[in-house]
Amino acid sequence: MGDDYTRLWTYRLKWLYTLLVVFTLMLPVFYVIYISFNQNGFGARDYVFTFEWYSGIFTDLLLMNALGNTMLLAAITTVLAVPLGLIAAKFYKATGTDRAKLLTVSLLLSPLFVPADILGSALLVFFKNLNIACATAGEWLGVSWFETWFELGYFSALVGLIIYTIPYIFVVILITMGRYKEQQSEAARSCGATAWQAFYQIEFPQIRAGVFSACAFTVILSFNEYTRTSLLKGGYDTITSVLISQMLNEGMSEQSYAMSSLISFIAIAVIGSIIIYTLVHTDRLEREARAKAQPVMSS
Amino acid sequence: MNQKNDIAVQVSGLAKNYGAVQALRGVDLTIGAGEYFVLLGPSGGGKTTLLRLLGGFIRPTAGQILLHGRDVSEQPPNRRPTSMVFQSFALFPHMTVAQNVGYGLRLRRLPKAEIAARVDAMLEMVGLKDLADRMPHALSGGQQQRVQLGRSLVLEADILLLDEPLAALDAKLRKDMCLELKHLQEQIGITFVHVTHNQEEAMTVADNMAIIADGVLVETGTAQDLYENPQARFTADFIGENNIFDGRVSGLTGSGVEIDLGFAKFTVDAQGQTPRVSDMVSVSIRSELVRVLGPGEAPEALLQTVPATYGEAVYLGLATSHVAKLANGDNIVARHVSRGGTSDDFEAEAPLTYAWPRTQMRLHLS
Amino acid sequence: MIKVRPQLGGMGGSDITAPIPASRLRWQRGLSRALFLLPIIFMMVFFALPLALTVVWSVFERTMFWMKPGFTLFSYENFFFSARLDNFLSSMMHSSVSVVVSFVLGFPIAVFIRRRIPQVAQHRVILLFILPFMVSEIIRIFALRPVLQRTGLVNTVLLELGVITEPITAILYTPMGVIIGEVMSFLPFIVFAGFLAMEAVPKYIFEICDDLGAPRHRVFIDVILPLAAPGIFAGGVFIFVNGLGVALLPNILGGPGAVNAGLIATQAIAALDFPLAMAVSAIMMATLLALLYLGHRLFNLTRILSPIN
Ligand SMILES: Nc1ncnc2c1ncn2[C@@H]1O[C@H](COP(=O)(O)OP(=O)(O)O)[C@@H](O)[C@H]1O
Numbered sequence A: 001m002g003d004d005y006t007r008l009w010t011y012r013l014k015w016l017y018t019l020l021v022v023f024t025l026m027l028p029v030f031y032v033i034y035i036s037f038n039q040n041g042f043g044a045r046d047y048v049f050t051f052e053w054y055s056g057i058f059t060d061l062l063l064m065n066a067l068g069n070t071m072l073l074a075a076i077t078t079v080l081a082v083p084l085g086l087i088a089a090k091f092y093k094a095t096g097t098d099r100a101k102l103l104t105v106s107l108l109l110s111p112l113f114v115p116a117d118i119l120g121s122a123l124l125v126f127f128k129n130l131n132i133a134c135a136t137a138g139e140w141l142g143v144s145w146f147e148t149w150f151e152l153g154y155f156s157a158l159v160g161l162i163i164y165t166i167p168y169i170f171v172v173i174l175i176t177m178g179r180y181k182e183q184q185s186e187a188a189r190s191c192g193a194t195a196w197q198a199f200y201q202i203e204f205p206q207i208r209a210g211v212f213s214a215c216a217f218t219v220i221l222s223f224n225e226y227t228r229t230s231l232l233k234g235g236y237d238t239i240t241s242v243l244i245s246q247m248l249n250e251g252m253s254e255q256s257y258a259m260s261s262l263i264s265f266i267a268i269a270v271i272g273s274i275i276i277y278t279l280v281h282t283d284r285l286e287r288e289a290r291a292k293a294q295p296v297m298s299s
Numbered sequence B: 001m002n003q004k005n006d007i008a009v010q011v012s013g014l015a016k017n018y019g020a021v022q023a024l025r026g027v028d029l030t031i032g033a034g035e036y037f038v039l040l041g042p043s044g045g046g047k048t049t050l051l052r053l054l055g056g057f058i059r060p061t062a063g064q065i066l067l068h069g070r071d072v073s074e075q076p077p078n079r080r081p082t083s084m085v086f087q088s089f090a091l092f093p094h095m096t097v098a099q100n101v102g103y104g105l106r107l108r109r110l111p112k113a114e115i116a117a118r119v120d121a122m123l124e125m126v127g128l129k130d131l132a133d134r135m136p137h138a139l140s141g142g143q144q145q146r147v148q149l150g151r152s153l154v155l156e157a158d159i160l161l162l163d164e165p166l167a168a169l170d171a172k173l174r175k176d177m178c179l180e181l182k183h184l185q186e187q188i189g190i191t192f193v194h195v196t197h198n199q200e201e202a203m204t205v206a207d208n209m210a211i212i213a214d215g216v217l218v219e220t221g222t223a224q225d226l227y228e229n230p231q232a233r234f235t236a237d238f239i240g241e242n243n244i245f246d247g248r249v250s251g252l253t254g255s256g257v258e259i260d261l262g263f264a265k266f267t268v269d270a271q272g273q274t275p276r277v278s279d280m281v282s283v284s285i286r287s288e289l290v291r292v293l294g295p296g297e298a299p300e301a302l303l304q305t306v307p308a309t310y311g312e313a314v315y316l317g318l319a320t321s322h323v324a325k326l327a328n329g330d331n332i333v334a335r336h337v338s339r340g341g342t343s344d345d346f347e348a349e350a351p352l353t354y355a356w357p358r359t360q361m362r363l364h365l366s
Numbered sequence C: 001m002i003k004v005r006p007q008l009g010g011m012g013g014s015d016i017t018a019p020i021p022a023s024r025l026r027w028q029r030g031l032s033r034a035l036f037l038l039p040i041i042f043m044m045v046f047f048a049l050p051l052a053l054t055v056v057w058s059v060f061e062r063t064m065f066w067m068k069p070g071f072t073l074f075s076y077e078n079f080f081f082s083a084r085l086d087n088f089l090s091s092m093m094h095s096s097v098s099v100v101v102s103f104v105l106g107f108p109i110a111v112f113i114r115r116r117i118p119q120v121a122q123h124r125v126i127l128l129f130i131l132p133f134m135v136s137e138i139i140r141i142f143a144l145r146p147v148l149q150r151t152g153l154v155n156t157v158l159l160e161l162g163v164i165t166e167p168i169t170a171i172l173y174t175p176m177g178v179i180i181g182e183v184m185s186f187l188p189f190i191v192f193a194g195f196l197a198m199e200a201v202p203k204y205i206f207e208i209c210d211d212l213g214a215p216r217h218r219v220f221i222d223v224i225l226p227l228a229a230p231g232i233f234a235g236g237v238f239i240f241v242n243g244l245g246v247a248l249l250p251n252i253l254g255g256p257g258a259v260n261a262g263l264i265a266t267q268a269i270a271a272l273d274f275p276l277a278m279a280v281s282a283i284m285m286a287t288l289l290a291l292l293y294l295g296h297r298l299f300n301l302t303r304i305l306s307p308i309n
């Protein structure tokens, strides 16, 4: 673009602004990390570097227990939500009618527009009602094996997390699928592949990056989620609920700083490595895509 | 196994709707085994739809598809004796050329050594021996299509379906590959069903062809049939360059049909058709059969003549088109082999006579 | 000419082209249809249905610990004829300010990325904005406290620099604090939405405008805004609705008066007033649907989807 060279300075300023915004958004988190390594905690005059506040985290039984619950929830959410999002994206691409497309897209994206507390409250009351309905039905039928299905607990928390994460999964996978040409699956079918073989031998290797990014997002989003989970989880603790109760009860203790930093570290590391991987990988993909888009028209 | 008198494809009453769009309506079609069959027609006519129905990529709304006598209407693509070559973007980008070609064999769980041998032989056949380890994105358009061909042919399916296989190639390459396709088909002897909107391509390769437009199968026949004796007005309009006159039957005399065009009356042989008086019909004449008579030049007997006002000459290389206006305002074209130097024989606005042999005129009832 | 070829099935390998019996075809088709409908059914049952039912539950009668079927508008009265309505309206105000601020700060970035960054690199720059979003919401919001506090980072730095002589106290535990929190939380979304929206503005348009010598603000108002409107609107609605509904923001950053719909709902649940919580949810859903309907009438929101089609 000629413009960039004639107006190099405005171009640089715009870059600077963009990076400054990203930095500003991250600043509070960086500051928390900075404080977490200070022996004297927040607001102290002298900065003394220490790991002291971190050492407490791993010996805290309550916390380790919460970590277990959180990881379990994150893992199951990923295992359930990513395939659901993938199927939805495939359905969206495969369905011929505009009405089915519109229905799919609005159902899968609208959770973005429903705030956490609102969805959480609605689901909470929904599950409580289901629970009562089951109990009533059980009493009436004289059987009880299904009575606890909808009690607040892992299942309800999972539902909340799946609904929260599925829009992101859907969009990420759909965008990756956009590059994929359906003719390839058809070519595979005509070579003798079943629909399933055509999917995992031909399509999946090409959308793998999108699916794995979606998995990483899902793990991190469910790990970080507080509002919906805390409303729906029933009795047990998760990392975020422990953290929030600590923050609200003791203010920001040094321990809270350390925990926040640790969680942020993990998220930044995971997403950071995905970003770096993508930076390296998209280069290759784009080159291939360009080569495919303009084949040399001679033999 | 593949005798010419076998029937490879038999389609009856085939229809396909996409919502309210009727992409294909009541198509009946028979394709002999070992034929090179071309589906020709304008874009959006339903050719791809018909081919994809044969391949099993879409399900018919109505009708039946028999391939080698077996009803496959409900079978998925992988259970049909067909293999498909697509217009573009159909190679597996994450596999090498050899892996692409060997994909179908791998699905059939053939021994590795046999796969390698068959792939080698096929690459040799389609002229890609040296490119076995290339990735698809490093191939030219023509090479990509060869890989697709190889990938399909290696499976030895009975019927090869090709959807505009050459449309993405440049004109010169398209011509060469056309002939190659034809020779390849003669060599292996399986049935090819080839979709194209390009007349020249169709004529080059086809043993038989079908004209498809607006979801309807208009006419089938050999290339020569369709060029010289089209039954349908649409075919006459679509293939070659024809002058077409629409008019009303005004009289029947033996096998002669008198047609009133408003500005003139033609008499045409019925050619076995049975028009009735006052039917709307059309008459066509190929433009290369039309001659331009100068002022004062007397017409021979047996020639049909019409007066016309000369318009312009359009130089097309081998031929030159002489365009004139008829009394009703329509254009009439005479196409002559170009003679060196004098490209403009006639004065604009000159009153001339256009003439052609009566016997070459064709009557179209539809 | 006619060669004898081995039949397909006789290729030595397994016969994978034998016809499938009709009965098996039928259940295979049924199964695959069911599989494809699974996400839709899931979202219908656990997302659309509970939200739709909030309307029903909101007119139930409150009991000591739960609610019982009935019809009363008490919860709505409770919402509309109390300080809650004022809180709701002022949180709408704050939310609108956040939308405008986020748009002004974030949309130019989306335009810049689309216009000036080579196609290949565009997605990578966008990825940078995912980074803050990947840190837990509660940490990001809580972390604003040490930054904005009386003795926090902003005040310390400004005092050191001599820009101010007194710590600024208007930026935390005030509506201003909530707005800052909203902008910090939701700004990436206006960049994402803007980026998708700019897909609707083909690059050659800029070249035409440059050719015509159109001034920049005219290009922006006459060309970019109308074309990108659906995407911008969607981003704006996202921020607006979440500003109304995320209870953590006013809870942690707002002062005593800062209460939004999300906080009203969760406080109602904590007080076991379930019908009230459902009424608030229903009102929020009505607000959202009204906004989306309005946007759809104005800009045909389905246009947003064209990039993924
Ligand atoms: N998946 C589809 N959904 C809706 N309409 C379609 C679809 N595929 C084709 N059509 C319509 O069916 C008609 C025939 O299309 P096609 O078979 O592709 O024509 P051709 O290959 O002769 O150009 C066209 O009008 C086209 O718009």
Ligand SMILES: [Mg+2]
Binding pocket: B044, B047, B048, B164
């Ligand atoms: Mg076509």
